[in-house]
Amino acid sequence: MKTNYADLSAMMHPKSVAIIGASEKSGKVGAVIMQNYLDSGFQGEIYPVNISSSGKILGKTAYKSILEVRRSIDLAVISIPAEFVPQALDECGKAKVKGVVIVSSGFSEVGRSDLQEKLIAIARKYKLPVIGPNCLGIMDPRSRSDTLFLPTFKIDRPKIGSISFVSQSGSVGSSTLDLISGEGLGLARFISYGNAAVVDEVDILEFLGRDSDTKVIAFYLEGVKRGKEFIEVASRVTKKKPIVILKGGTTESGAAAAHSHTASLAGSNEAYKAVFTQYGFVQANNLEELLYFAKVFDTQPLMKGNRVAVITNGGGHGVLATDALYQNGLVFPELTKQTRDSLRKVMPSIVNIRLPMDIGGDADDKRYSDALELLSADPNVDALMVITLFQTPGADEKVASMVAKYAAIKAKPLVAVSTGGAYTRSHISVMEEMGVPVYESPDSAASALSALYRYSKYRMAKK
Amino acid sequence: MAVLFDYDKAQRLLNRYKIRSIESRYVSSPEAAIKFADNDPIVLKALTNKALHKTKSGLVVLNLSTDKEIRNAFNALSKKAARFKPYKILAQRMVKDGIEIILGGNTDPQFGKMVLLGLGGIYVETFKDFALRTCPITRYDARSMLEQLKSRKIIAPDEKSSKMLEELLLKVSRMFAASEMKELDLNPIILHDGTYDAVDLRMLE
Numbered sequence: 001m002k003t004n005y006a007d008l009s010a011m012m013h014p015k016s017v018a019i020i021g022a023s024e025k026s027g028k029v030g031a032v033i034m035q036n037y038l039d040s041g042f043q044g045e046i047y048p049v050n051i052s053s054s055g056k057i058l059g060k061t062a063y064k065s066i067l068e069v070r071r072s073i074d075l076a077v078i079s080i081p082a083e084f085v086p087q088a089l090d091e092c093g094k095a096k097v098k099g100v101v102i103v104s105s106g107f108s109e110v111g112r113s114d115l116q117e118k119l120i121a122i123a124r125k126y127k128l129p130v131i132g133p134n135c136l137g138i139m140d141p142r143s144r145s146d147t148l149f150l151p152t153f154k155i156d157r158p159k160i161g162s163i164s165f166v167s168q169s170g171s172v173g174s175s176t177l178d179l180i181s182g183e184g185l186g187l188a189r190f191i192s193y194g195n196a197a198v199v200d201e202v203d204i205l206e207f208l209g210r211d212s213d214t215k216v217i218a219f220y221l222e223g224v225k226r227g228k229e230f231i232e233v234a235s236r237v238t239k240k241k242p243i244v245i246l247k248g249g250t251t252e253s254g255a256a257a258a259h260s261h262t263a264s265l266a267g268s269n270e271a272y273k274a275v276f277t278q279y280g281f282v283q284a285n286n287l288e289e290l291l292y293f294a295k296v297f298d299t300q301p302l303m304k305g306n307r308v309a310v311i312t313n314g315g316g317h318g319v320l321a322t323d324a325l326y327q328n329g330l331v332f333p334e335l336t337k338q339t340r341d342s343l344r345k346v347m348p349s350i351v352n353i354r355l356p357m358d359i360g361g362d363a364d365d366k367r368y369s370d371a372l373e374l375l376s377a378d379p380n381v382d383a384l385m386v387i388t389l390f391q392t393p394g395a396d397e398k399v400a401s402m403v404a405k406y407a408a409i410k411a412k413p414l415v416a417v418s419t420g421g422a423y424t425r426s427h428i429s430v431m432e433e434m435g436v437p438v439y440e441s442p443d444s445a446a447s448a449l450s451a452l453y454r455y456s457k458y459r460m461a462k463k
Numbered sequence: 464m465a466v467l468f469d470y471d472k473a474q475r476l477l478n479r480y481k482i483r484s485i486e487s488r489y490v491s492s493p494e495a496a497i498k499f500a501d502n503d504p505i506v507l508k509a510l511t512n513k514a515l516h517k518t519k520s521g522l523v524v525l526n527l528s529t530d531k532e533i534r535n536a537f538n539a540l541s542k543k544a545a546r547f548k549p550y551k552i553l554a555q556r557m558v559k560d561g562i563e564i565i566l567g568g569n570t571d572p573q574f575g576k577m578v579l580l581g582l583g584g585i586y587v588e589t590f591k592d593f594a595l596r597t598c599p600i601t602r603y604d605a606r607s608m609l610e611q612l613k614s615r616k617i618i619a620p621d622e623k624s625s626k627m628l629e630e631l632l633l634k635v636s637r638m639f640a641a642s643e644m645k646e647l648d649l650n651p652i653i654l655h656d657g658t659y660d661a662v663d664l665r666m667l668e
Contacts, residue, residue, distance in 0.1 A: 227573035259646055261565060262650075263569045268571070268573070277607070
């Protein structure tokens with residue numbers, strides 16, 4: 001039976017960090033990590049540890065062993081050659097460190113399972129949560145703790161927020177982190193857990209389920225080791241917060257040996273998909289969807305039904321939005337007579353009172369406001385898709401803030417669609433800054449709404 | 464090596480969980496088969512652990528109405544099955560036409576026992592229209608499995624048939640989860656006249 005290591009809170013939000021393998025030699029992983037802690041504005045204590053160093057490393061008092069620090073340490077980051085890691089880890093245990101990240105590689109991924117077994121035994125002996133080895137580690141924008149050995153100028157660090165992104169893989173992790181910043185999404189935590197020798201996906205889900213900084217979990221997963229426990233934990237977590245999941249790897253096991261139709265159909269990938277469906281995960285098909293879905297969950301309330309009202313200032317985009325909605329299992333609502341009458345009163349005669357609601361190429365903030373107000377109040381409308389094409393004469397920053405104003409009320413889910421160049425992008429960032437999920441195409445907006453609807457249905461169903 | 468449950472044992476298990484299956488009996492002579500048929504059309508199947516795909520191996524003869532047809536089929540089947548010794552010959556009532564579905568079970572190395580529902584018979588491999596869940600399933604799961612199928616309107620066109628299939632799914636899930644079998648095929652189960660009959664059973668441990 002595997003030990004559980006779900007108490008990761010101290011290491012995830014540390015007040016003190018020891019960097020084992022800290023160095024001044026540029027290019028060394030230990031040097032990058034140390035430099036990042038200094039540059040990021042980490043407020044806690046930093047203790048560089050290097051067996052061959054005395055005096056100072058990058059201006060901080062250095063220690064030959066973590067045992068010499070003799071103060072409370074929330075997180076130790078180990079970045080030394082694999083063969084020395086077991087001893088360093090044992091010393092972390094003796095020093096009563098609260099959690100360890102091992103970024104070093106050279107373990108089971110290169111056939112050295114013996115070395116990895118040693119780590120597991122030491123962790124168990126001290127009940128010490130260890131993330132890695134062979135990983136990027138963890139980032140917490142709130143405490144500015146960051147074990148990623150990626151120079152700050154090469155990768156953007158996202159702003160503080162409530163999405164936690166978890167990745168087994170380091171490369172998927174780091175590139176997605178860059179995208180998260182690019183999309184303007186706020187990050188609660190980043191966790192790259194590598195070989196999962198000690199802390200695995202089950203422990204991480206358990207921790208994030210309880211973590212109050214985390215509202216949405218975005219997970220890139222290649223496989224789980226403890227299937228039954230994974231299900232047990234996930235079924236509890238998805239009742240509280242959404243887990244958007246992207247499953248990599250297409251390993252098929254057992255299909256050749258199957259003696260029944262059932263076994264030949266129910267391969268490994270199908271089993272994962274079934275588990276995700278059954279326990280309320282939101283499944284993404286690629287990295288873009290992973291982020292697009294996380295974005296809508298981050299800011300929007302649950303969606304009570306599948307009826308979406310579309311407001312647009314471009315006819316063609318309205319048509320595309322209609323196709324995208326219906327392809328994604330969403331429909332237009334039947335507007336009440338009251339809504340239709342009120343809209344007729346306030347809209348100019350060129351505007352047809354039907355969905356998609358094309359309010360005209362000359363629509364300004366006033367017209368958007370009228371449409372938004374009346375449509376969002378209609379009891380038959382479950383969500384809104386607002387298309388704002390800023391190339392038109394009437395659309396400007398006032399339209400952007402009007403959409404943001406309605407999104408802030410959060411009575412019903414709202415997504416915006418905006419396609420265009422630099423002028424458009426400046427308005428997109430205004431809207432996103434104010435909590436509107438903006439998408440570049442009606443298609444991605446519709447698939448995000450559909451994901452929100454599927455999850456909402458799961459949450460609201462009696463199980 | 465997968466071992467096929469004996470038909471009698473499999474059928475007793477289905478009976479215990481109140482899962483309907485078509486009336487069947489082992490027959491050791493053409494006369495026994497004729498007696499079982501009692502002037503109704505029957506099917507003869509040779510069952511052996513050495514050929515798990517009966518149809519492919521030519522070990523099934525359908526729609527036998529006259530004594531002569533039964534006798535000829537029994538003798539031909541015995542000849543064909545001889546190379547798969549030991550074997551037994553099973554006589555089954557011919558079931559009415561209907562919609563064929565598959566209900567099955569598999570043991571996933573990671574997630575354990577799972578149940579499957581899909582469009583069955585000859586369509587299983589072609590359309591691969593199925594839904595899968597881990598055991599045990601809830602009523603919500605059973606309903607959502609039905610909703611997931613593209614062929615939903617074919618196999619469960621109304622509320623009554625949906626309810627019946629939900630019940631059946633729950634029973635199969637309970638049976639599979641509690642048994643020592645590793646794989647299960649009830650394929651096809653034929654839906655007809657507001658009810659169903661499991662026509663072919665395959666349980667492997």
